[in-house]
Amino acid sequence: MIASVKTKSSLQKKFLFVSRWGESLDIVNTIKLEGHEVKLFIEDKPSKEIGYGFVPKVNQWEKHIDWADIIVFDYTGYGKIASELRKSGKLVIGGTEYTDQLELDRNFGQSELKKHKIKVIPSKEFSTFNDAISYIEQHPNSYVLKPCGETQELKQLLFVGTDDEGLDVIRVLKAYEKSWGNDFGNFQLQRKVKGVEVSIAAFFNGHDFIYPINTTFEHKKLFPKELGVSTGEMGTSMFWTKESPIFEATLLKFKETLAKHQFVGHIDINCIVNGHGIYPLEFTSRFGYPQILIQRAGINEPMGLFLLKLASGEHFKLQTKKGFQVGAFIVVPPFPYDDKKTFNLFSKDAVVVFKRNGKEGVHPMHLKQVNDEWLITGNTGIAVLVTGFGNTMKDAQKMMYNRISNVIINNGYYRTDIGDRWSEDSDKLWSWGLL
Structure with missing residues (x-):
């Protein structure tokens, strides 16, 4: 004793x-x-x-x-x-x-990918809207517009073009010029590539990657079926795996460089993959949100002990669940926009109510606790993240949406299709030899 x-x-x-x-x-x-x-x-x-x-x-x-x-x-x-x-x-x-x-300077991230002999999608950085418009006119194609630096945190500014000559991106650039002027900062135009968007992530202990690694599928648009404004993320599905062709083609090649810089933490690389190859898009060299919280639903060891081992530089195998984990945000107005008046009117200090006892799988986000009640605070309207897990994607979804049904938030909204893409995406990934 x-x-x-x-x-x-x-x-x-x-x-x-x-x-x-x-x-x-x-x-x-x-x-x-x-x-x-x-x-x-x-x-x-x-x-x-x-x-x-x-x-x-x-x-x-x-x-x-x-x-x-x-x-x-x-x-x-x-x-x-x-x-x-x-x-x-x-x-x-x-x-x-x-x-x-790597994360904040998209141009640097792309140059480092090339330096590590990783294939990248053609891209170019601009500081003025007129230069970008002239470039598209001279090189007509479909493009993705990505803000750089601090502006990239405003996810609704990212624009994925669909026009083969880039005319829709030109219209967006002209609109941004009127609304932002010279305050927009640098931005990147990246050639659009069709395929499955997938992220590969791993923890690094200062010397080496910790296995298993994490495969993540983000759902970034506000509405189901990828409609509406980009939010950064409305939910995610994922699984843990011992090995991955995508990991070996991308992050693993950075092992010596990360060790040289004594990086300790979590790193993720977002990619577009198709039958022609693996195309990295951008790095997230920190915890991802809500990624880390959904990962927690699949980690079978205490978080404190895990972070202690990681920070200490230990070599160990992370104990994780088999199967799948999913998570969805429940958000309130004005999300995903910044509108203090709307937030104060509709959402500030709103109570998160539970129909039944038990808050299993419900993770507080922008909340405070008063007299054991969860109240919404901050200013962005991200209330809670709800997670689920299971041997199949359907099992994980069922658990998550059952838990969501136990949560009442006035004016709350969430996506109802987190994980639905897996059936189609997995078929493609298997056929391309990437699972």
Whole structure:
């Protein structure tokens, strides 16, 4: 009895989470419930209320560096300080200046893919709308318009053209010029390639990838059947696998480079694949949201212990469920738009109600907790993520939507087809030898 208590106490750690928008709240709360001490800092001012009542919050994370056993940076942009803390001897999960640049500078990401002898889709970066329009007129084709830098966080600005001569992209560029002027920043035009969009992701311990790896299918549009505005993500389906031709053709080739930069964390590469090959699109060199929360539904070990092993540079096999995991956001107005007046009128402090006892598979997003009630806060309208898992995609979907039916959020909306693409996508991937 005494020995087991000592063992338990020796595993209890102090986790300091440094968050951009509070997206890691559910991970922080989970680690707290596992018996560890946690503190959460949120940088974005409108998001400061997120997490109150769930976990201890701090206003200046730097004052708690000495307190922490492990520091977790949940977003890009902290790479320099994360690397400095690692060099000082702290256990840190987060990016580096190199991996930050992979995600934030699309041009750099593409050049690094070429450097690692990975085939890329032709693309070109622009700083003015007129130059981009002239380029399309001289090189007519279908294009994808992708903002770069900080503007890429506004997912509704991404535009996927369908016209073979690029006329629809030209119209969008002219509209952006009127509405944004010189404030849009740099952007990229990428040749559009048809196929299955799939992401390959893995955790990296500073030296090597941790297996199994994760295969993810994002559902980015607001409405079912990929209609409406791009939101970044409305839901995701995924599975874990020991090996993948897509992983071997892309991320695995970055192993030595990531080790050289002592990267510790999660990295994802989004690709378009078809019968002609694998075409990487962009990196996410951090936790993905809601990806990490859906991954948690498939991880069979405590999150605190897992992150401790990862930050410590241990070589281990991640214990995961067989089958599939799915997750869907329940959102409220004005999502996916930024409209403070609408948010305050329809959504701020709205209560998340559960028909039955039990919140299994319901993950708090932009919430605070008051008198054991979950209230919506922040300013974007992302209320909760609901997950499910099963041996088949249908089983996972059934669990998730049963759980969604237990949640009542006034004015809430969500997609009803997360995972439906799998039957068609899997057939294509098998036929191309990519599963």
